[in-house]
Amino acid sequence: MGKDKKYFLDEKPEKLTYGGVFRRINDWARARSLWVVAYGTGCGSIELRPTFTSRFDAERLGMRMVATPRQADVLIISGYLTVKTLKRVIRVYEQMQSPKYVVALGACPINGGMYYDSYNAINRLDLYLPVDVWITGCMPRPEAILAGFKRLQELIDSGRADGWKKYIDNLDRYRENQKKIIKNWKMPNYNW
Amino acid sequence: MSKEEVRLFIGPQHPGVTGNMSVEVLLRGDTITWARTHIGYLHRGFEKLMERKIFIKSFPLVCRICVPEPDTNEENFARGLEELAGIEIPERAKWIRTLVLELSRLQMFIMWYGGIAGSMGLSTPVQWGIGDRDYILDLFEELTGGRIYHIYIMPGGVRKDLPEGFEERVLKVMDMVERRLPEYDEIIMENAVVQKRLKGLAKIPKEWVDEMGLTGPVARACGFPYDVRKDHPYEAYPHLDFDVITEDGCDAWSMLLVRRREIDLSIDLIRQIIEKMPRGEFLAPLPNVLYWKIPPGETYVKSESTRGEYGFYVVTDGSDKPRRVHVNGPSFVHGITLLERLLVGQNIADVAPIMVSLQTCPPEMER
C-alpha cells in the first residue's frame, strides 16, 4: 500500500502564507492569467472548445488550455462526474499546484442533474472537491462559461477564491466522503 | 531497437485522445506492440435509466449519448418508437428531420476537419473548424432552442416548425462554409505535414470491414459503399439525389478524403432539402405522452452518423416504459476492436491522428 502515497495526498500539505501587498499583487496577476487543465470530464467539454477558440476566444481574457495539471490553475468539471472519472479528477486536482480553483459546469455537479438516478454518476460535487464557482445550464453556453470565469476572476482578485485552502483544511472530511464511494485507492495498472 | 517494452498510458487526461477515454500501449522503442482501449469514464448507464423512465422522458436523455452529434440519437429512438407504436409522421416532419440530421453531420465534419489537423499539432485549423461550426450551432439555436442538446426530434415529428426565413439563413451559412472550404484545403489537404503523416497511416486490411462490421467513413475509405442513407433509406433520404462516397486507400488519408467529400455532399443535400421541402403539418397527434404505452415488440433502427452506422435496438413489453434500449454506436467497434488491432506496429506519435481518423467517441461506446 506504500505505493498509494505517490498517487494521492496522504497528509495535509503546507500552506504558503504571505500577506500584504505581495498577496494583493499576486491575486491581481493571477486573476488575469488563468490556465485551464485540458480535461473534458463530461459533456460540458463540448462547449469549452468554442469558448477557447476563435468565436469566443477566452484567450483575450488570459485563459488558455494547458495539457498538464502541473501548469494549470483551474480545473473545470464539465458536467456529470462518473465514479471512475472522479478518482482521476481527484488525482488531477491534487497534482495541481496551489493556488488552484475549481469551476463546475452544468446542473449535474450541483444536484445530480439528468443523472440523479444513475448508479455511476455522483450527485453532489461539493462533497468531494472544493468548488469556487458554479455555473448552471445544460450545457452552459460559452457566454455563461465566460461569465462564470469573470466571477472567478473577481473572486481571485478580491482574495475570496479560497477553495484550495478549504481542501487543505478539511482534507480529512473530503477524503472521508471520497472514500465512501471510492473503495480501492490503488490506481489500476492501466492508468496511474 | 530496444528489447525492453515500456507500458504507456495515454489518457484519460490527455489532450490527444478523443474525449475522456484512455489507451494503454506497450512500446518497444516508439513502436506500439500491443494496445488496449479503456472506457467507462463517461458511463452514465443510459440504457438503465431509460428502462425506468416513460418514453417521452427518455428523449432529453438519448441526445446526450453522443455529445457533438445528438440528433442521430433522437431521430433513431423516435423512429424506433414510431415503428413499434405504428405512428405515421407527416411528410414535412421527415424533411425537417433530414435537414437537422444533415446540419448536424455538417457541423461535426467541419469540427473534425479542424480536429484531424489539430491532432498533428496544427492549431490554426482547429480554431477555424470550431469557429465556423459555431454558425451552424447558431442555426440550431434558432431552430430548436438549444445549442448543443436540441431535444427537437420527438416521436410524431418535430417540436416546432422552421422559423420565418430560416431557409435563407441556412443557405447563407452554407455559402459561407463553401467559401471557407478552399482555405481549409489549402492548410490541411495541401499541407506537407498532413500528407506525409496520413498517407499510408493506419492501413486497414479490406477483409476486416465485413468481418468486424466497420461502417461509415472507415468502411467507405476501404472502398466499400456502405451508407445507411442509401442502403436502408430513412426519413427523406429516398427523395434525395446523391452518390455514396468511396475511396480506395484504406488508410487515414482516404478517411480524410472521404470526410472532406462528405462536407460537400452534406452542403449539397441541405440545399436539396431546402429546395424540395414540402409545406404542411410537422407533428402527428400522439396519445397522451404521460401514459403512452407501446405494444410489445422489438426492432432495430439505424441511421448514418458521421462515424458510421448508428443503431438503436428497442424492445418494448406493452408497458409505458421500454424493456430494453441498446444503443449501438459505430465507435464501439472502431474504438475497441479495430483500434486495438490497428495501433499495433504504429508509431506512438500517431495514436492521436489514428483515433481522430476513426472518430472514436467514448460516450457512445459506454453509454
Place this chain on the structure above:
Amino acid sequence: MEVLNRLREKFEITGDKVQRDDLALVETTGKDLIPVLVYLKTYEGFKTLVMISCVDWMEKGKFQLSYNLWNPEKKKNIIVKIFLDRENPVFQTIYKIWPQAEVYEREIHEMFGVNFEGNPTQDEELILEDWEEIPPMRRDFNTLRYSMEKFGEREPKSGIIIRKQISEQYDEWRRK
C-alpha cells in the same frame, strides 16, 4: 424474407417475425444458435455482426441474447435470439466467428452477469470499476435507490418544505 424458410427447414426455429422489409427476427434454441449464425454467415451472406444485445426478462426468469447480423449485398438485417436461464446464464462465445463479439460479450458479462465460455477477456473490467453490487443492468438492481444511498441528494434550503413531504401532502390533498 425467403431466408426464413430455409432456416426453418434446416434448424429448430421457435419463432420468427418479419418486422420490416429489411429486418427479420428469428428465435432459436441455444443448441442451434451457433450453427444458425455460421450458416447465415457462410451461405446466406450475413457476413457482418452488427451487435450482440441482452434483454432481461426477469418475470419469466430468462435472459434474451440477440445477435444482430447484416447482409452487405442484400442490405438486410436479421436478429437471431435465444433465451437463457436467468439463474445460471451461460453460453458459448462466438468471438472466433466475429472478433468484435469479444467486446460485446465482455460488456454483457459485466452488465448482466452472463457467462460466455471461452471468452478470454470477459473477466476484465470494461466500463465499471470496483463494482460490488449485482450487475447493474439486471432489472432487480434499483439504480435510484443505489444513487440516493451512495451519492446522496442535496436538501434544498430555500424551499419551504422538503421534497418528500410535499409529494405526500400533495397526494393527500388530491385524495381528499
Place this chain on the structure above:
Amino acid sequence: MGLKEVLKPLGAWRQIARKPHTILVPRTPREAAERYRGFHVNDLEKCIGCGTCAAVCPNEAIDMVPVEGIEPRKGDSGFRPRIDYGRCCWCGLCVDSCPTTSLRMTNEYIWVRETPDDFVYIPGYDIKGFEEKEKGYRKEKDHSFTHYQRVPMRELPPEERVESFAEVVLGYAEEEARREADRCVGCGLCIAGCPDRMHIPDYIRAIASGEYARSVNIMYENNPFAELCGKVCTRRCESYCSLGHEGDPVAIRWLKRFATERFSDLKEVIKVRKAEAKDRSVGIIGAGPGGLTAAYYLALRGYKVTVYEAMPEPGGMTMAGIPKYRFPFPSLKKQVDFILSQGVELKLNYYVDPEKFRELMDRHDAIYIGVGLMKPWTLGVPGEDHPNVIYAIDFLRKVNFNEPVEIGKKVVVIGGGDVAMDAARVSRRLKAEVIVAYRRRKVDMPADHEEIEGAEEEGVEIWEKIIPIRVEDAPEGKVKLVYGKAKMVDQGPGRRPKPVLIEGEEYELVVDRIIVAIGQQADLSFLPEDVAEKIETERGRIKVNHRQMTSYPGIFAGGDVANRVADAISAIADGLRAVKGIELYFQGEVD
C-alpha cells in the same frame, strides 16, 4: 510533394487582414435566440398548480410547493412549481405540457453562484430579474402533446329529437371514448370540484387503457348512481379541469356514461365487499339518489336498511323530474335494482306523516331524511290560481309517469333553470310551441349551457328580461300573461346585476298554458311538531352538521332538502357522508 505543399499552408496568413468574428462577451452581452430554452418564468395567476410539469419532468427537478399568498381553492391546488437548477436539463417538456400555458422559458441563460445551494427557485415567486423578458421558448398550443380538442359527442338531429322521448345524446363509441379519456393529464384538480370526491383521474385512466370494469368499480366506491351521473350530472368537475383553461375540459360526464352503459348487469361487474350483518337498523325517507346512496353503503356495512317512498316508483326526482330523453327509465331501474339487491328493503307508496314518522323513530336506530324539494315556488302575482297555470315539476312528473296531461298548442315557461329547460323541451316533444321567459339575460341563466343550446336547436324561443305582472283569463280556454320588461341594474363588482321592472310598460301574451319553473321548496309537514321544533332549519332547508346530522341526534338529512346546490351529485355526496356519520353515531360519537 514538394515546395508547394510546404508553402501553401502559409496562405493562412491572409486571414490577418480579415475582421475577426470573435464575440466580445462578456463586454458586449449577446442575446440568445427567439426560442432559446433558458430559465423558467411562471405566471402565478394563470398557474393552477396542476403538477403536470412535475409529472413530465424527466429529472424530478420540479416540486410542487405551497406558496405564500396563494390559497388552495377549487380548481387550484395552491401549489406552485419549484425548479431545482441542479436537476433541470432545460428540455422544455414542462413548458410543452403545461395545460394553462402559464409556464414558459426566457432566453436568459447566465446563472453563476459561489454556493451550490442557490439554484432552487420558484419561478414567478422568487424574482430573478428576467421575468419581463418576452423572448424564449413557449408552448405552441396547436402543436404540443396536450390535446385541447374534445372528441365531439354525437347527438340526434333536432328534427328527430322533438318527435319522441328517445335519448338525445348517443354516447361515445369505444374508440372515441378511449381517445377522449386519454386526454386527461391526471392532475386531480377535478376531485375537489366534485361534491362526492369521486376518483375521477383513476377511472378515466382505466377507461383510457380499456379496463372498463375496473373503471366502473372505482366509480362505485363512492357513487352507486354512476350511470345517472354519467347522463345528467351538473358536472362541476369539468369546470375545474386543467385542460379547460386553454381548451375543452375532458368530457368526464360522457366518459362515465360510456363506461357504465357498457354493462347491462351490474352484479357481474361490481365486486362488493359486504361487512358482517349488524343489528342496527336505519330508516330512510325518500328513495331519491341521496337516500338510496345512503341505503346502499349502509347495507354494504351490514346495517338493516328500509327505504320509504311516497311515490309508486323509486328514484325520487330522477324518476319524476328528469325527462326520459335525458335519462331513460331502464337505466334508472338497472341502478336501483342493483342497490336493492344488496339487501335494501324498499316500501313504495308509503307516505310518511307525523304519526308514521314517530313509528319510524321507534322502529329504527337512526333516520335519514332525503325527501327533496317537492313543493314549487309560486310566482306571487295576481291570478296565479288560474287552472291553466301549472307547475313544472307536477307537469314533468305526470309526463314521466305517463299520466294524461294537456298543454295545448302554445306554452310559456317561466324560469331559467334546468327544470325550466326540461319543461320547455318536454313541451316541444308534446308538439307545443314554447317560449321560455326569464327575468334576467340569457347569459345569466343557471341552466346548463348545453341544455339551453339543445332547447334552442329544438325550436324553443328564449325571451330575456321578462317579469310577469299578472295572469288573466283569456277566451277559448286560453290564459293571458301580462308582463313587463326588466332592465339590468348593476350591483357593484362581484355581484350579478339585478333585474328591475321598467314601470309603465305592459305587454300581453296569450298562451294555452303557463308553466312555472322558478324553483321548489321543502315540505317538512311530515315532521311531528316536537321533532320539528328541535330540528333547526335555515331558509326552509334542514340545517345539518359536517356529518349530515341534524340538531336532533339520530336524525340525519341530506340531498336537496339540506343543501343549497340541489343537484343529484350533491345528494349522493350527502348520502355517502351521512353513512359515515351514522356509523360514527352508532359508535357513540355524536360530534
